Amino acid sequence: MSSPVVNSKDQQVPNLLWAIYACAKDNDERAKELIYRKMYGYVTAVVCRYIKNTYDTEELVNESFIKAFRAIHTFNYADREEDKIEKFFYGWIGRIAANLSIDHLRSRKHFQAQDDWAEEELKLIPVSPSDELEVQDILKLLDQLPEIQRTIFNLYEVEGFSHEEISTQLKIPESTSRTYLTRGKQKLRLLYKQLMEMNKKN
Amino acid sequence: MKPDKNKDIIERMAEVLRKHSLPYEEGAWERFKEFEKTKRKKVVLWPYFTGAAAVLLLAITLFLNDKGIVGHNEPTRIAKVEVPIEKESLENKKIEKLVSSEKSVNSSDEIRNRKLTANNLAAKSNLINQDQSNNSVTTSEHFLTTSRQLNVNQASLGQQTEIEQGDLAAPSLKDEPISKIVENPLAVTQTKKDKAPFTDDFFNDKAYAESAAMDNNSSDVLNKWNFSIEVSPNIKEKNVNFGGGLAVAYNLNKRISISSGISYMQLDAQRGPNQLDIPAEFSKASLSSYNYNKSLNAVNTSLVGLDIPVNVKFNLNNNMYASAGVSVFSVLNESRHNEFEEHVAVLAYSSPNSISVSAPEPLMRTVYTKETSENTPYQGKNFTGFFNFSVGYKLPFLQKLNLAVEPYLKIPVGSLSEEDMDLSNGGLKIITSF
Numbered sequence: 001m002s003s004p005v006v007n008s009k010d011q012q013v014p015n016l017l018w019a020i021y022a023c024a025k026d027n028d029e030r031a032k033e034l035i036y037r038k039m040y041g042y043v044t045a046v047v048c049r050y051i052k053n054t055y056d057t058e059e060l061v062n063e064s065f066i067k068a069f070r071a072i073h074t075f076n077y078a079d080r081e082e083d084k085i086e087k088f089f090y091g092w093i094g095r096i097a098a099n100l101s102i103d104h105l106r107s108r109k110h111f112q113a114q115d116d117w118a119e120e121e122l123k124l125i126p127v128s129p130s131d132e133l134e135v136q137d138i139l140k141l142l143d144q145l146p147e148i149q150r151t152i153f154n155l156y157e158v159e160g161f162s163h164e165e166i167s168t169q170l171k172i173p174e175s176t177s178r179t180y181l182t183r184g185k186q187k188l189r190l191l192y193k194q195l196m197e198m199n200k201k202n
Numbered sequence: 203m204k205p206d207k208n209k210d211i212i213e214r215m216a217e218v219l220r221k222h223s224l225p226y227e228e229g230a231w232e233r234f235k236e237f238e239k240t241k242r243k244k245v246v247l248w249p250y251f252t253g254a255a256a257v258l259l260l261a262i263t264l265f266l267n268d269k270g271i272v273g274h275n276e277p278t279r280i281a282k283v284e285v286p287i288e289k290e291s292l293e294n295k296k297i298e299k300l301v302s303s304e305k306s307v308n309s310s311d312e313i314r315n316r317k318l319t320a321n322n323l324a325a326k327s328n329l330i331n332q333d334q335s336n337n338s339v340t341t342s343e344h345f346l347t348t349s350r351q352l353n354v355n356q357a358s359l360g361q362q363t364e365i366e367q368g369d370l371a372a373p374s375l376k377d378e379p380i381s382k383i384v385e386n387p388l389a390v391t392q393t394k395k396d397k398a399p400f401t402d403d404f405f406n407d408k409a410y411a412e413s414a415a416m417d418n419n420s421s422d423v424l425n426k427w428n429f430s431i432e433v434s435p436n437i438k439e440k441n442v443n444f445g446g447g448l449a450v451a452y453n454l455n456k457r458i459s460i461s462s463g464i465s466y467m468q469l470d471a472q473r474g475p476n477q478l479d480i481p482a483e484f485s486k487a488s489l490s491s492y493n494y495n496k497s498l499n500a501v502n503t504s505l506v507g508l509d510i511p512v513n514v515k516f517n518l519n520n521n522m523y524a525s526a527g528v529s530v531f532s533v534l535n536e537s538r539h540n541e542f543e544e545h546v547a548v549l550a551y552s553s554p555n556s557i558s559v560s561a562p563e564p565l566m567r568t569v570y571t572k573e574t575s576e577n578t579p580y581q582g583k584n585f586t587g588f589f590n591f592s593v594g595y596k597l598p599f600l601q602k603l604n605l606a607v608e609p610y611l612k613i614p615v616g617s618l619s620e621e622d623m624d625l626s627n628g629g630l631k632i633i634t635s636f
Contacts, residue, residue: 025498025540026577036231041223049219062237073473073501135222138215157216185212192211 016086024073036065042090043097049142049154050101060104064097071096091160098159102151102169141191149184156181426453428635434465434610436629443468445629451515459515467531469505471623499570500541503623505580507533511590521596525608528615531587536578544569588612592631604635 014034022031040061047060075092142150151170155161156177163181167174428451436443447465454460513527545566592610597603608631614624 021498025575027579033231036234037226040226040230044224044227045222048224058233059237062234065234066238066241073498135218138218141215154219157212158219188215189211 016089020072020075020089023069024075027069032065032069035068039065039090039093043093046094046097046159047101049139049158050098050105050151056104060097060100064093064100067100068093068096094159095161098155098161099169102155105147105151106170141188141195144191145184145187149180149187152177152180153184153188157185427451428453428459428461430604430633430635432465432608432631432633434467434629434631436467436469436612436627438470438625438627441470442629443470445509447509449511449633457517459517461513461515461525461527462511465509465511467505467507467509469507469625469627471503471505471625473501473503473623498540499543501538501575501623502541503536503538503578503580505533505625506535507531509587513590513592515594521598523594523596525590525592525594527590529587529590529612530584532584533580533582536581538575538578540573540575542571542573544571585614585616587615588625589615594631594633606633606635607631608633 014030016035016038019028019031019034019038022028023035043064044057044061047057047064051057051060075089142153145153148170152166155166155169156163161169163174163177166172166177170177430449430451432446432449434445434447436445445465445467447463449461449463449465451459451461509529509531511527511529513525513529515523515525517523546569547566590610590612592608594606594608596606609628610631611626611628613626
């Protein structure tokens with residue numbers, strides 16, 4: 001995670017709070033740039049969890065910022081602690097990026113209802129031997145899941161969507177969303193177990 | 203692997219992913235600015251204006267064409283006039299047959315009879331003239347000539363028969379079509395005066411029919427087009443704004459018509475704190491980093507613009523109709539202001555009498571302020587506009603005024619729906635057509 005740009009309000013220099021306010025009130029270009037530079041890496045990471053195409057990723061990241069800047073007035077906060085505001089702002093903009101990514105997938109008809117997933121299709125990939133899970137290792141594991149399961153896992157476990165929201169977004173029944181999530185998590189565990197065993201043998 | 207441990211793996215995975223962020227890529231902001239410009243360019247709605255202009259052009263062309271059709275229709279109507287003349291020709295043939303059958307008659311009685319026959323023929327021709335208002339002068343005159351010749355040339359039946367045959371064949375309608383006569387009013391008058399004074403009625407009838415046909419056609423053209431003036435106040439968040447304009451409709455048939463026009467529109471909109479996607483603890487906001495006691499409560503905007511609709515209207519019955527379509531909305535002027543809520547510390551005394559006794563105490567007071575914003579994102583822009591839906595009712599008791607009332611609903615669509623304000627609105631149109 002990149003180092004935060006937000007400065008304390010006592011320093012009287014532009015920070016995230018100022019940027020959100022200035023962007024909502026006056027559509028300030030300097031504020032937009034600050035927000036963009038600060039959130040770029042995070043938003044890109046969110047989009048990359050759903051979209052694999054580099055060109056589409058960049059376009060969706062930019063679309064996410066355009067939408068966020070247009071709707072930034074809807075981001076209100078009462079908590080005066082900057083750290084918490086920043087955390088919620090990350091969550092807020094992350095949901096925008098996730099929603100746009102899902103819309104993009106749906107428009108390209110990437111989603112397939114079937115999630116047939118034979119055991120033999122599992123590819124054994126090396127995972128770092130340490131207990132610390134590396135991001136790239138997790139992403140490689142996630143890539144082994146059927147797209148619908150990976151998407152629901154990301155939406156529910158990472159972005160914090162509810163099953164009701166996922167069902168609306170993906171146009172599937174809530175029960176289906178729950179089923180896919182359970183299957184996805186089981187397969188992730190299985191993959192992880194197999195990889196750990198392989199690492200031990202090596 | 204134990205279930206608890208498995209659960210931990212999933213949670214750890216989610217946690218790592220939530221914190222994951224990629225490094226900033228140099229030049230990304232500059233590329234974003236370019237991307238934003240491209241997006242803004244896409245918002246420019248020249249294709250919609252072109253479409254609206256094309257519809258108007260088509261409407262004007264159809265209107266002018268319809269006017270032109272009056273002239274082009276004349277030959278068609280004359281062709282209709284010629285139909286009974288063909289019938290007349292059939293009658294002529296019958297007469298010709300009758301005359302021919304008399305060739306072999308030589309006695310004076312037979313000649314007398316033939317005179318009678320000829321008179322009968324003349325009478326018959328008169329009857330035909332009277333019965334069929336579209337008869338030709340030439341034909342009537344021809345019968346007269348036939349009758350006269352029968353009287354004059356009683357002695358020589360053969361010769362007369364030749365004359366008759368020649369006369370019957372010579373002034374045929376093919377040589378001088380009646381259409382030519384009708385096309386030239388002077389010729390008609392001349393023919394009427396010189397040749398067939400007794401056919402005045404016929405010409406009067408014909409002129410009347412012609413004039414009626416012209417009138418009908420003109421009224422057909424006018425019936426296809428409806429022009430109207432409308433007053434359309436709209437209601438948005440308890441505010442009532444004035445609107446109104448001109449509209450023109452082209453009736454495709456009795457049921458369906460296409461309408462367009464231009465109307466002036468005022469529209470107010472307010473944006474309050476939106477609770478969607480916001481955690482409950484954020485419900486009371488403070489947006490200022492410099493003054494934490496001041497919060498932005500609402501943003502109000504007032505738009506003035508031109509609305510250019512293209513609607514399809516369905517007549518449900520004689521008095522009711524439903525209409526649906528889209529419109530382009532061009533914002534001419536926007537004024538925007540922000541409403542703030544501010545908590546200000548003031549000095550207060552416990553009671554008026556205790557001023558001199560006790561020290562004043564600080565008290566928080568809420569002050570509401572309104573500031574004009576320089577940010578006017580709508581001004582000068584053209585938007586895809588609205589989906590228009592309406593149901594109209596023609597007031598039957600005011601038929602002379604052609605008044606109709608039409609409740610309507612306008613829902614923002616396309617780029618307009620993506621803006622920060624909800625501009626959906628509705629109201630009641632009052633329309634008078636002429």
